[in-house]
Amino acid sequence: MAVQNRNFKLNPHVSVDCVIFGFDNVDLKVLLIERETGDANETVDDLMALPGNLILENEDLDEAAQRVLKELTGLSDLYLEQFWTFGNPNRLNKPEDQRWLEAIREIPEARVITVAYYSLVKLEDYSLTPSGFARKASWVKIKDIQNLAFDHNEILNKALEVLKSDLHKIPAGFELMPQKFTLSQLQLLYESILQTELDKRNFRRKILKTGIIKPLKEKQEGVSHKPARYYMFNKKYQGLQDFIDKS
Amino acid sequence: MAVQNRNFKLNPHVSVDCVIFGFDNVDLKVLLIERETGDANETVDDLMALPGNLILENEDLDEAAQRVLKELTGLSDLYLEQFWTFGNPNRLNKPEDQRWLEAIREIPEARVITVAYYSLVKLEDYSLTPSGFARKASWVKIKDIQNLAFDHNEILNKALEVLKSDLHKIPAGFELMPQKFTLSQLQLLYESILQTELDKRNFRRKILKTGIIKPLKEKQEGVSHKPARYYMFNKKYQGLQDFIDKS
DNA sequence: TCAAAAGTGTTCAAAATACACCCATGT
DNA sequence: ACATGGGTGTATTTTGAACACTTTTGA
Numbered sequence: 159m160a161v162q163n164r165n166f167k168l169n170p171h172v173s174v175d176c177v178i179f180g181f182d183n184v185d186l187k188v189l190l191i192e193r194e195t196g197d198a199n200e201t202v203d204d205l206m207a208l209p210g211n212l213i214l215e216n217e218d219l220d221e222a223a224q225r226v227l228k229e230l231t232g233l234s235d236l237y238l239e240q241f242w243t244f245g246n247p248n249r250l251n252k253p254e255d256q257r258w259l260e261a262i263r264e265i266p267e268a269r270v271i272t273v274a275y276y277s278l279v280k281l282e283d284y285s286l287t288p289s290g291f292a293r294k295a296s297w298v299k300i301k302d303i304q305n306l307a308f309d310h311n312e313i314l315n316k317a318l319e320v321l322k323s324d325l326h327k328i329p330a331g332f333e334l335m336p337q338k339f340t341l342s343q344l345q346l347l348y349e350s351i352l353q354t355e356l357d358k359r360n361f362r363r364k365i366l367k368t369g370i371i372k373p374l375k376e377k378q379e380g381v382s383h384k385p386a387r388y389y390m391f392n393k394k395y396q397g398l399q400d401f402i403d404k405s
Numbered sequence: 406m407a408v409q410n411r412n413f414k415l416n417p418h419v420s421v422d423c424v425i426f427g428f429d430n431v432d433l434k435v436l437l438i439e440r441e442t443g444d445a446n447e448t449v450d451d452l453m454a455l456p457g458n459l460i461l462e463n464e465d466l467d468e469a470a471q472r473v474l475k476e477l478t479g480l481s482d483l484y485l486e487q488f489w490t491f492g493n494p495n496r497l498n499k500p501e502d503q504r505w506l507e508a509i510r511e512i513p514e515a516r517v518i519t520v521a522y523y524s525l526v527k528l529e530d531y532s533l534t535p536s537g538f539a540r541k542a543s544w545v546k547i548k549d550i551q552n553l554a555f556d557h558n559e560i561l562n563k564a565l566e567v568l569k570s571d572l573h574k575i576p577a578g579f580e581l582m583p584q585k586f587t588l589s590q591l592q593l594l595y596e597s598i599l600q601t602e603l604d605k606r607n608f609r610r611k612i613l614k615t616g617i618i619k620p621l622k623e624k625q626e627g628v629s630h631k632p633a634r635y636y637m638f639n640k641k642y643q644g645l646q647d648f649i650d651k652s
Numbered sequence: 653t654c655a656a657a658a659g660t661g662t663t664c665a666a667a668a669t670a671c672a673c674c675c676a677t678g679t
Numbered sequence: 680a681c682a683t684g685g686g687t688g689t690a691t692t693t694t695g696a697a698c699a700c701t702t703t704t705g706a
Contacts, residue, residue: 245466631703
């Protein structure tokens with residue numbers, strides 16, 4: 159029973175935060191939550207935050223990230239990649255953050271360092287079911303993001319940097335694209351991540367040569383221009399971890 | 406005064422560990438310490454460990470890494486790059502590690518997650534002055550390393566992996582080479598990090614084309630073969646951080 | 653004169669870049 | 680017929696890989 163307790167005891171000093179990227183064929187988005195203040199009457203205009211929370215005393219960091227993400231947003235079984243740890247001693251000290259911590263934390267003044275993870279998902283595959291202290295969970299366009307809670311702007315920026323540099327190892331934005339997609343959509347995704355324009359012909363040649371996507375019979379319908387062919391990812395590639403884990 | 410106290414209070418839940426690589430022109434080495442047991446009489450054959458310790462309550466992670474490294478080994482002002490965080494709940498649970506923690510920690514049974522840093526140094530530039538719980542500090546050849554304390558083998562392996570992949574961004578092993586060096590010495594370093602053999606002519610051409618090293622007038626003396634020209638790094642490149650920080 | 657490492661160029665294949673026109677569709 | 684985005688090939692440059700012999704020195 160003592161062991162059981164330890165399994166459910168929060169570690170007040172270490173948290174995980176998750177930066178989940180999604181793509182809706184136009185914009186790169188990130189999953190944010192609105193924090194529950196506990197006081198239902200309060201007129202809330204609180205800062206949005208990345209999904210994250212304290213780890214459990216007996217839990218590995220990777221497990222914690224999975225659990226926390228699921229508890230707050232309903233997303234489960236993502237491939238989460240650790241990318242950086244943030245430990246500025248004042249990272250929780252903004253007054254509006256402190257007020258919120260006082261509402262939900264046992265030791266609101268504790269210094270907390272946070273281990274950050276990122277992942278990529280197909281927007282269409284997941285529906286958000288916020289719970290816990292997440293009053294709402296939503297996909298927000300990267301370029302619309304303003305001021306986030308805690309040091310979450312910094313965390314997001316670092317994640318974008320890492321994503322950008324990982325894209326060279328990951329031969330495609332797999333997890334971000336819908337089941338079937340056109341090459342132009344895929345190119346748009348690359349361009350939003352890399353923040354550059356790419357040459358259409360070179361992009362197509364290169365991506366097709368890797369063999370990770372294959373053409374479908376199907377084409378676009380109802381568009382007022384030449385309909386584009388759909389493609390899908392080759393099933394023998396499982397996803398992100400296949401590429402990241404080969405060092 | 407309360408603030409002063411907080412500045413010197415250890416945070417029992419978070420530590421930093423440093424993987425410092427050095428090169429003696431033949432072998433890639435790493436800096437390890439021997440742990441002080443506190444009992445001077447004890448016949449010690451304790452495991453060696455990476456230099457690392459708890460952070461202070463009011464200290465940023467990067468500062469902590471600098472401080473801890475200096476306290477244990479005397480090395481200061483290195484460029485330390487964070488590379489991974491280790492948080493397995495059982496990472497301190499080996500009996501010999503527990504015994505040591507009981508001797509030096511206020512809460513020896515606390516779960517501690519550790520943020521790991523790495524750096525590269527010129528062996529000749531630094532003399533080791535162990536103190537604190539480090540009875541001794543020494544450079545150990547990577548290939549001679551056996552069983553380390555805690556999860557330090559895992560940390561070291563990850564650091565080697567990261568170093569290997571960073572070497573593509575860092576145009577040379579700057580920090581690892583002495584002031585002046587021959588191209589063959591530099592090639593040896595690359596080969597020990599990358600764990601492959603490199604072509605002499607291609608290596609020379611590529612490294613020279615980058616312009617980060619420049620030839621000196623001086624040559625080797627007293628060697629029983631054609632004396633090699635010495636080179637040094639171009640001063641306009643400051644070091645590691647110039648390359649790592651450009652994403 | 654021998655042993656030992658230094659130093660040096662060329663060829664080939666692969667990859668990256670730059671670039672412009674016709675096509676199929678809906679309105 | 681026109682506006683819209685889809686789709687295609689070639690030439691050039693850059694990069695990476697393979698490969699063998701001569702030079703200088705001390706012993």
